[in-house]
Amino acid sequence: MFGVTALLFAALQFLSPEMRASLYIKDPRQLSAMEAVIEKYGLRKPLPVQYGIWLKEVLKGDLGYSETAKMPVERAIRAFFPATLELTLVAFLPILVLGVYLGTLSAVYKDRWLDHLTRFVAITGYSLPSFVLGLLLLMVFYGKLQLLPPGRYSLDVDLLVHSEGFRHATGLLTLDCLLNGKPAAAWDVFKHMILPGATLIYINLALLLRITRSSMLEELGKDYVRTARAKGLPGSLVVKKHALRNALIPVVTLSSLLFIGLLGGVVITETVFDYPGIGRWGVVAAQQLDIPGVLGSTLLAATLFVLANLLSDILYAVVDPRIRIG
Amino acid sequence: MIRNFSTPRRLKNLLALLLTACVWAAAEAQIKNPDTYTYLTLSDADSMDPAWSYDTASHNVILNVYEPLFAYEGSSTEKLEPRIAEKVPSRQNGLISPDGKTYTIPIRKGVKFHDGTPLTPEDVRYSILRFMLYDRDAGPSSLLLQPLLGYPSTRDEKGTANPKAFQDAERAVRVKGNNLVLTLPAPYAPILTILASWAPAVSREWAVKNGDWDGTQAAWLKYNNPKKESSPFFERTNGTGPFKLERWERKTKEFVLVRNDSYWRTPAKLKRVIIKGINEFGTRKLMLQAGDADAITADRSVLSQVRDIPGVEIIDDLGTVQMNPVVYFTFQVNTVANPYVGSGKLDGKGIPNDFFSDVNVRKGFAYAFDYQGYIRDVNRGKGTQATGCIPKSLPGHNPKQKTYRLDLEKAREHFQKAMGGKVWETGFQFTLTFNSGNIPRETLCQILKRNVEALNPRFRIDVRPVEWPKFLDSYRASKLPIFVMGWQADYPDPHNFAFPLMHSQGDYPATQKYKNPEADRLIEAAIRETDLSKRKGLYARLQEIEHEDAPHLVVLDSVAYRAQRDWVQGWSHNPIFPDSPSGSYYYPIYKAPKPKGGAGGTGKGKG
Numbered sequence: 065m066f067g068v069t070a071l072l073f074a075a076l077q078f079l080s081p082e083m084r085a086s087l088y089i090k091d092p093r094q095l096s097a098m099e100a101v102i103e104k105y106g107l108r109k110p111l112p113v114q115y116g117i118w119l120k121e122v123l124k125g126d127l128g129y130s131e132t133a134k135m136p137v138e139r140a141i142r143a144f145f146p147a148t149l150e151l152t153l154v155a156f157l158p159i160l161v162l163g164v165y166l167g168t169l170s171a172v173y174k175d176r177w178l179d180h181l182t183r184f185v186a187i188t189g190y191s192l193p194s195f196v197l198g199l200l201l202l203m204v205f206y207g208k209l210q211l212l213p214p215g216r217y218s219l220d221v222d223l224l225v226h227s228e229g230f231r232h233a234t235g236l237l238t239l240d241c242l243l244n245g246k247p248a249a250a251w252d253v254f255k256h257m258i259l260p261g262a263t264l265i266y267i268n269l270a271l272l273l274r275i276t277r278s279s280m281l282e283e284l285g286k287d288y289v290r291t292a293r294a295k296g297l298p299g300s301l302v303v304k305k306h307a308l309r310n311a312l313i314p315v316v317t318l319s320s321l322l323f324i325g326l327l328g329g330v331v332i333t334e335t336v337f338d339y340p341g342i343g344r345w346g347v348v349a350a351q352q353l354d355i356p357g358v359l360g361s362t363l364l365a366a367t368l369f370v371l372a373n374l375l376s377d378i379l380y381a382v383v384d385p386r387i388r389i390g
Numbered sequence: 391m392i393r394n395f396s397t398p399r400r401l402k403n404l405l406a407l408l409l410t411a412c413v414w415a416a417a418e419a420q421i422k423n424p425d426t427y428t429y430l431t432l433s434d435a436d437s438m439d440p441a442w443s444y445d446t447a448s449h450n451v452i453l454n455v456y457e458p459l460f461a462y463e464g465s466s467t468e469k470l471e472p473r474i475a476e477k478v479p480s481r482q483n484g485l486i487s488p489d490g491k492t493y494t495i496p497i498r499k500g501v502k503f504h505d506g507t508p509l510t511p512e513d514v515r516y517s518i519l520r521f522m523l524y525d526r527d528a529g530p531s532s533l534l535l536q537p538l539l540g541y542p543s544t545r546d547e548k549g550t551a552n553p554k555a556f557q558d559a560e561r562a563v564r565v566k567g568n569n570l571v572l573t574l575p576a577p578y579a580p581i582l583t584i585l586a587s588w589a590p591a592v593s594r595e596w597a598v599k600n601g602d603w604d605g606t607q608a609a610w611l612k613y614n615n616p617k618k619e620s621s622p623f624f625e626r627t628n629g630t631g632p633f634k635l636e637r638w639e640r641k642t643k644e645f646v647l648v649r650n651d652s653y654w655r656t657p658a659k660l661k662r663v664i665i666k667g668i669n670e671f672g673t674r675k676l677m678l679q680a681g682d683a684d685a686i687t688a689d690r691s692v693l694s695q696v697r698d699i700p701g702v703e704i705i706d707d708l709g710t711v712q713m714n715p716v717v718y719f720t721f722q723v724n725t726v727a728n729p730y731v732g733s734g735k736l737d738g739k740g741i742p743n744d745f746f747s748d749v750n751v752r753k754g755f756a757y758a759f760d761y762q763g764y765i766r767d768v769n770r771g772k773g774t775q776a777t778g779c780i781p782k783s784l785p786g787h788n789p790k791q792k793t794y795r796l797d798l799e800k801a802r803e804h805f806q807k808a809m810g811g812k813v814w815e816t817g818f819q820f821t822l823t824f825n826s827g828n829i830p831r832e833t834l835c836q837i838l839k840r841n842v843e844a845l846n847p848r849f850r851i852d853v854r855p856v857e858w859p860k861f862l863d864s865y866r867a868s869k870l871p872i873f874v875m876g877w878q879a880d881y882p883d884p885h886n887f888a889f890p891l892m893h894s895q896g897d898y899p900a901t902q903k904y905k906n907p908e909a910d911r912l913i914e915a916a917i918r919e920t921d922l923s924k925r926k927g928l929y930a931r932l933q934e935i936e937h938e939d940a941p942h943l944v945v946l947d948s949v950a951y952r953a954q955r956d957w958v959q960g961w962s963h964n965p966i967f968p969d970s971p972s973g974s975y976y977y978p979i980y981k982a983p984k985p986k987g988g989a990g991g992t993g994k995g996k997g
Contacts, residue, residue, distance in 0.1 A: 082862055082867075104527060134435075134619075206680060213677075222646075226637060338642075338668045338670070
């Protein structure tokens with residue numbers, strides 16, 4: 065994980081202190097203070113020294129201050145990550161369920177209308193840029209029909225969640241609203257996730273669907289499936305109990321990567337729908353050379369990746385008992 | 391085919407469930423959220439500390455929560471009205487001394503901070519001292535340090551604090567009875583206009599209780615040039631203004647202001663103001679259309695997209711206090727490791743370091759630019775050609791000043807004279823830069839390129855976008871042969887344009903290495919002159935020099951527009967207010983059905 069941050073720091077060798085000072089100097093009238101800013105933030109110190117200072121602070125629990133988030137990095141992660149986690153959970157389950165379900169159906173009904181339909185969905189999902197789909201959905205469902213607004217919640221819920229009595233137990237707002245006995249507010253928060261969620265589902269469904277289909281077709285063509293059918297087992301049992309389990313191994317790998325990809329933040333979707341997630345913050349930090357912000361979000365992404373790999377390994381054993389851990 | 395598995399019927403049921411997921415009540419109020427005004431902007435704020443912030447997003451909120459001594463009257467950029475001062479000093483009322491160095495400002499009684507404590511003259515004094523002595527790097531403190539102390543910084547070039555700064559400040563800002571008394575080292579004409587935007591009143595008691603400077607000499611150094619987030623004013627406020635800051639939600643880039651019901655004037659009509667940063671224009675536009683936003687930031691290139699939205703009103707032709715764009719020539723280019731100057735010599739493949747120090751080169755470019763075409767095609771016909779560095783909305787602007795116009799014959803003549811004829815014979819090549827993503831500036835560069843290259847096949851100009859960090863680097867090192875930038879006023883006084891654009895120590899000339907001693911003298915005389923008509927005379931001569939020397943090309947005296955819902959009432963335009971015309975002073979604003987035959991706001995007047 066720290067190797068990734070060391071690599072990032074190495075890449076910063078190519079940026080002069082003046083360029084890195086641009087995070088603090090926004091206007092030509094402030095240029096006279098350039099040297100003072102460079103001195104203050106230690107931007108002329110050798111990069112290994114700067115990295116060492118940063119690492120020392122991280123080990124003490126201080127990830128630095130993010131100029132783009134206007135708060136300490138650790139606080140920024142705690143502020144942005146729950147929103148992304150919530151959106152990921154809303155989008156990931158349908159992606160997984162629909163991807164596996166439709167992929168399986170597609171394989172079972174190969175070359176029939178259902179297969180063609182699912183392939184059409186996959187191609188359009190794969191090819192359509194997320195910002196195009198997102199804006200189209202926003203224009204129709206919000207602009208024209210005034211049904212599903214962008215943002216995190218409405219004005220009334222904004223006041224509620226910031227009121228004194230509201231307990232933020234989990235950081236997942238839908239759940240927190242329910243725990244505070246406010247189902248209408250929970251519905252409002254969920255409603256704001258419908259369009260970004262739908263965008264993410266449609267775009268990401270394609271790959272999972274295709275992988276499931278290919279994997280299922282491979283399994284359905286194997287001898288043990290023919291044997292099972294020959295034994296007179298019902299078709300649904302053959303598929304669900306025999307073929308599907310074996311077909312799921314590549315799906316598990318892809319799913320965990322997909323989950324991590326979503327958790328890392330989907331910047332375009334977050335930008336279009338004004339959704340305050342970690343992806344948008346990470347990109348703004350990168351654009352403005354907010355080094356603590358970039359390093360903090362990179363560290364988070366690296367940590368999630370390691371956890372995802374661990375989860376995949378555990379799930380392999382669940383899906384296929386032949387695989388032993390350790 | 392396998393029977394009895396996951397029949398299409400189950401799939402149809404699933405699809406039907408998805409499609410019927412949302413059932414909605416269609417009814418909505420005619421005016422959405424009638425007590426709450428929502429403004430969607432691009433910008434992200436920096437800090438709520440009045441001594442720190444130097445950006446329009448922060449300042450827009452600050453001037454609604456805090457109050458300075460004075461404010462501009464309506465749309466005027468000349469007339470002031472008292473705010474926490476009781477009166478505006480003038481020679482007529484005797485509150486400005488005959489030598490122009492002493493200002494006596496009576497402080498209004500009966501004003502309270504949001505925490506209920508009364509405002510005192512001592513608080514006002516503390517606020518001004520704190521504004522000056524805080525003096526963070528690249529901050530606004532020099533705006534008052536220069537006029538009140540005679541120097542722009544409390545630290546020297548090495549960063550060492552000047553130990554006399556506190557005493558100098560203390561001498562300059564005193565309290566006598568109910569009056570604040572300012573003593574300047576020399577007359578400084580714009581001092582009152584500066585105090586109309588900067589150093590609003592903060593509570594000393596609140597500051598000290600929350601760990602900030604106690605106002606004494608013993609402690610000031612500790613608070614000089616501090617870290618932004620260490621200030622208690624960073625995200626909390628305690629002003630005297632018509633609104634209080636309920637919270638600053640940095641996660642969603644949102645400010646929530648609530649009405650101050652104990653305000654010293656009649657409380658505002660709006661109960662709540664929400665200011666939110668949303669980068670994506672499409673989203674801002676849809677929210678305006680849906681009525682979830684009452685006003686949005688939108689530049690001229692998207693006017694056609696907002697103009698015809700039902701329920702949205704456009705107020706156009708609003709004056710500005712900015713010069714944008716301006717094309718600057720660098721007189722002494724640093725050619726060392728410079729990718730923008732080609733060979734670095736006048737050999738047809740580059741330019742030498744003093745290329746633009748030749749007035750004929752600069753005039754060649756000046757006559758090669760299509761000013762009217764730019765206004766017509768890029769600015770959709772809005773705005774007029776600038777006549778000099780002082781915009782139309784400020785005194786000192788000279789509408790009769792001679793200007794350059796597109797004249798390719800004259801351009802050719804000047805290029806043929808340049809550098810004794812060598813420029814014409816050998817030709818040149820260099821790179822023209824603009825900050826990336828800025829389409830109007832890109833177009834400007836392309837116009838210049840096309841017209842100059844058309845004069846002589848040996849003239850070559852490459853146009854290149856430069857990202858802000860890279861721009862800073864190159865700009866500081868004087869590596870940009872020509873660069874295109876803008877200038878926005880800190881306060882509405884001609885000095886705030888004359889100095890940074892024409893004085894040899896100004897922001898741009900210092901980097902351009904441009905110096906005209908007569909221009910410097912005129913600017914220094916004008917700042918000391920408190921008689922407006924005499925000042926105008928000095929600035930008129932300055933703008934003649936500007937035309938003769940052509941150190942830069944001023945292109946556009948721009949006008950702006952505002953897009954708001956037609957139920958917004960009470961808005962008026964003042965171009966000096968931060969983030970105007972989209973951002974506002976929210977006190978007079980309210981939401982009501984549009985009166986028949988009238989607009990919701992007034993954009994007319996000097997602004």
